[in-house]
Amino acid sequence: MSEPSDAGGIQDESRPHASAEGELKVRAGGRWLRLLPWLISALCFAFLFTRIDGAARAADSRALPYLLGVFARVDWGRWLALMAPYSLFYFLVESTVIWRVINWFHSAVRFRDILPVRASTYILSIVNEQVGKGAMALYLHRREGVPGWQVASSMLFLMLCEFFYLLSWALIGYALAADSVPPEFRLLPWIAVVALPALVFFGYAVRGERFASIQILHSFRLAKARHYAAVILLRSPAIIAAAFVYAWAADLFGLPSGPGEMLAVLPLIFFGAATPGPLRSVAILMWAVFVFPDRPAEATAFGLVMHNFFIFFNATIGLVFLRRVSRELID
Numbered sequence: 001m002s003e004p005s006d007a008g009g010i011q012d013e014s015r016p017h018a019s020a021e022g023e024l025k026v027r028a029g030g031r032w033l034r035l036l037p038w039l040i041s042a043l044c045f046a047f048l049f050t051r052i053d054g055a056a057r058a059a060d061s062r063a064l065p066y067l068l069g070v071f072a073r074v075d076w077g078r079w080l081a082l083m084a085p086y087s088l089f090y091f092l093v094e095s096t097v098i099w100r101v102i103n104w105f106h107s108a109v110r111f112r113d114i115l116p117v118r119a120s121t122y123i124l125s126i127v128n129e130q131v132g133k134g135a136m137a138l139y140l141h142r143r144e145g146v147p148g149w150q151v152a153s154s155m156l157f158l159m160l161c162e163f164f165y166l167l168s169w170a171l172i173g174y175a176l177a178a179d180s181v182p183p184e185f186r187l188l189p190w191i192a193v194v195a196l197p198a199l200v201f202f203g204y205a206v207r208g209e210r211f212a213s214i215q216i217l218h219s220f221r222l223a224k225a226r227h228y229a230a231v232i233l234l235r236s237p238a239i240i241a242a243a244f245v246y247a248w249a250a251d252l253f254g255l256p257s258g259p260g261e262m263l264a265v266l267p268l269i270f271f272g273a274a275t276p277g278p279l280r281s282v283a284i285l286m287w288a289v290f291v292f293p294d295r296p297a298e299a300t301a302f303g304l305v306m307h308n309f310f311i312f313f314n315a316t317i318g319l320v321f322l323r324r325v326s327r328e329l330i331d
Contacts, residue, residue: 041281048288051296070301074252083306086245087313093238094118097231098136101154104227105219106146116321117143122314123322133159139325149215157219161231164199166267167192168232169239173264182290185264199228242266246306253302255292265291273307280307 049063056066099114117139124135137151167188174188205211206220243263250257269291273283284303292299 044281044285048285048296048300051288052300055295055297067297067301070253070297073254074301079249079252079305082245082249083309084313086241087310088317089241090238090310091119091122091314091317093235097234098158100230100234101158101219101227102140102146102151105154105157105222106140106150109140113143116325119314119318119321120325122311122318125311125315147215147218150218153216153219156216157223158231160199161228162235164195164228165232165235165239166270167195169236170264170267173243173260173262173267176260177258177264182265184290185268239263239266249306250302253298255295255298255302257291269303280311283307 052067053063056063059066061069095111095114095118098118099109099111102109102114117136121133121135121139133155134152137148137155140146140151141148170185170188171192174185178185203220203223203225206217211217211221240263243259243266246266247257247259247262250262269283269286272286273280280303284300284307287303288296288299292302
């Protein structure tokens with residue numbers, strides 16, 4: 001028999017059971033979300049294997065020996081001489097952008113104090129680039145005393161600027177190499193036609209009184225057109241350098257390509273690289289499907305080493321600063 005509740009009603013004995021059942025569903029949903037990047041990666045690599053296996057059979061070989069033969073033909077000394085300086089250069093460019101944004105919207109921070117935290121968060125970026133940005137927001141909140149939601153707002157501002165930075169350079173690259181890029185890239189101008197007015201509308205809307213108390217929009221309320229433009233310009237040397245580095249590196253893998261073509265495809269490839277999942281599988285798939293569809297083994301090897309060397313090399317830079325960052329967080 002049910003006991004009376006404090007309000008004079010009857011307690012529902014089924015509520016604990018319903019609550020436990022709901023908690024189990026939430027946990028199951030969380031497990032699926034954690035497994036999803038791995039499932040996407042497994043599908044990407046399974047598809048790549050079928051493409052490589054087809055090319056290997058055409059050459060009277062098998063998939064694994066055929067792929068290993070691609071790696072064996074690469075001049076790794078020249079490749080490393082390209083990638084190591086580029087990775088360092090990218091690290092300095094990105095740190096400069098973060099340093100300017102923090103000084104614009106929060107407090108005066110020295111450039112040399114930004115370097116350790118950005119380098120250290122590259123370790124977390126092995127899993128997901130956005131997790132790295134979250135860790136950076138936490139560090140700056142604890143070290144500089146800036147409200148956490150406001151720092152998180154700046155990280156979101158950087159993400160939005162990154163989208164328009166990649167879109168801008170994709171349009172420039174498409175204009176330079178329209179005849180040599182996949183036909184799907186013709187959608188780029190239409191994406192810009194929709195995205196730019198949406199950005200202008202959003203910029204005006206967040207300044208309204210309705211959003212004045214929302215801390216996560218703090219940086220967007222302070223940002224003016226010149227701030228968006230400055231972030232795009234400050235980031236631009238990285239994509240220009242990448243167009244040349246990736247074109248030269250692709251040639252080492254037997255994938256002839258010019259900087260103009262790379263300038264068009266790299267922004268979309270970088271979007272794919274930001275997709276959560278091990279080994280940047282979506283970006284690797286895009287190389288083999290959209291950019292070099294006739295050379296799946298070479299494209300897979302190229303994408304695999306380019307993206308993962310970049311992430312792990314930068315994570316190695318992070319290890320140099322990790323002790324200092326950990327000490328400052330504890331203090």
